[in-house]
Amino acid sequence: MATLSLRASEGLRRRVWIAPVILGYVASFVMLSWSLSLGMPVGIAYGVWSACGVALVAVIARFLFAERLTPMMAAGIGLIISGVLVIQLMGSVHA
Incomplete structure (x- = not known):
């Protein structure tokens, strides 16, 4: 916010x-x-924090400020979500 x-x-x-x-x-x-x-390891904490921030700001700014959200940007957000899920799932397996 x-x-x-x-x-x-x-x-x-x-x-x-x-x-x-x-x-x-x-x-x-x-x-x-x-x-x-x-x-929480600093690499995971900062990675998830910054990745989620980028994705959420891009999506919310699309609606609040009518900023562009291209298909390539949407694909990048999908990759961010996938990456965060992998980090979360692998972190709980190896904990």
Whole structure:
């Protein structure tokens, strides 16, 4: 939500969006640190966090801001979802 708020702020020119940007990024780093403190490997935590962020922002921005979502981008999002699933499934098998 922080990245979408940053987009809505038009480069922080619309000041009403500054608080959601700051709070959203702080909250995301706090939650990432919680995941790491619970023992999740940093490579998996950061990989899933960033991949899911890219995919979700692209899809949501399509509807909120009418941004383009090409078939190639949709295929990339499908690969991201597949990759996250593989990481999750393989992580639980080898745990």
